[in-house]
Amino acid sequence: MAPAGIREVAAHAGVSIGTVSNFLNHPDRLSAAMVRRVTDAIEAVGFVPSNAARQLRMGVSSVIGYLASDIGNPHFGEIAASVQSRASELGLSVFIADAQEDQGTEDAHLDAFAQHHVRGLLVASHHPVEERLALLRRRGTPSVLVGQRAVSEEQPSVSVDEVDGGRQAVAHLADVGCRTVAFVGGPSEIVQVSARLAGAERAAGERGLRLREIPVAERSVAAGREVGALIAALPRESRPDGVFAVNDLLALGILQELVGRGVRVPEELALIGYDDTEFAEASLIPLSSVSRRHRDVGELVVDALFATIRGRSPDRLHRVLKPRLMPRRSTQGFLST
Missing domain, CATH: 3.40.50.2300 (Response regulator)
Known part of the structure; x- marks a missing residue:
């Protein structure tokens, strides 16, 4: 059985196909009652909207990419969770890739992100990557370098001292x-x-x-x-x-x-x-x-990326965060001789 499409939604709701299209792409053009009517029809027929198709029509992606150097390191996992939380607040999805500390794998993931026309990239790299990001930027994919202070004045970054x-x-x-x-x-x-x-x-x-x-x-x-x-x-x-x-x-x-x-x-x-x-x-x-x-690292990097997407510089192009010493038992109690 073929999956339900917008024709079936329109027929069930008793509205035109154009109304369903507006619901998917421009819901602000519909009344609250009409939104409820189309929503009920979507649920009734089991229609699943295609984000990919909509992005092709509108020329705008709702996905950003996060490339971690080594997702097996809990530090990068924490950043990923923070990024996802902030992106979700903005109605965005995050594709996460793991470079496994390999430069060739990192390059392949950057190519894949660009081919899928993500809206922007957050890149946590252990390698010199700015030239590659500059090339992607010239092709229309902005980025923020995470965990490494950028040298270029055109490359936003959020790093630690x-x-x-x-x-x-x-x-x-x-x-x-x-x-x-x-x-x-x-x-x-x-x-x-x-x-x-x-x-x-x-x-x-x-x-x-x-x-x-x-x-x-x-x-x-x-x-x-x-x-x-x-x-x-x-x-x-x-x-x-x-x-x-x-x-x-x-x-x-x-x-x-x-x-x-x-x-x-x-x-x-x-x-x-x-x-x-x-x-x-x-x-x-x-x-x-x-x-x-830093609790707000996801907010910092996602907001910096979207400032760049909107064609303006972030509040601070290169934000450098201060690390903090956390003394615990493994150093407390040393007996010097």
Whole structure:
């Protein structure tokens, strides 16, 4: 049985096809009574409007795209939920794509979004992406860069001061008494990683700490476990007494392995992560972290995108948010020697 169309709706409601078309595209042109009449007919015949067809006719999409660098990281999932909430308030839908931290996958998703004529893009990338976004912008798809401050004065962005976040993390470890700090992160080509390292180096220099780097190929719990095993295997006098992991996933993996191998956290080693995901606070030993969570981030990025769509600049072209230190048990109680 073929699905019901607008002809069936019109026949059931006893109105013209043009009236049903107005209901779908220009409901403001109909009286409240007529809207109710057509609505009842739609429900009765089981008609499902086609947003895609309507967008082709009107030349306007009601969909925006959100491209996450790694949706498996709870931080990006939180942004997605915040974006969806704000977009829903505006009567919009959000298509979400996961680049899986792969530049080729990211490019493919950007192509797909452009081919589907989304109204605009929110792009959370770990790669240099501004040239690609500029090309899409020239072709009619505006965007906001999320989590990375744009260099171009034509590219709106909403980001966090990652240098200050790295500085806060290492300064906190100095404040609790650490003297030798390991920075665990990578790859260094990722803008956010290099910025947090720069902040860590600044704090180490200001506080007279020794800072050593432990590079990792990925920022995952599994990679953290490998680092935790490496640190635990060192003689106590050779271990760092503080660890700054570039995200909470790494930090949680390090924590699991250290505790499992008998290293007392925080008494012997203070540990801090980054992102302040819900898993940080819920850990068996609550994890200190640097928070870049902001309740209104979805509103900020969606509103910035729509200011651009309307042909005007956002209130602030490059909005840079301040991170906040969230001290918890994993650093509170360190026993300096």
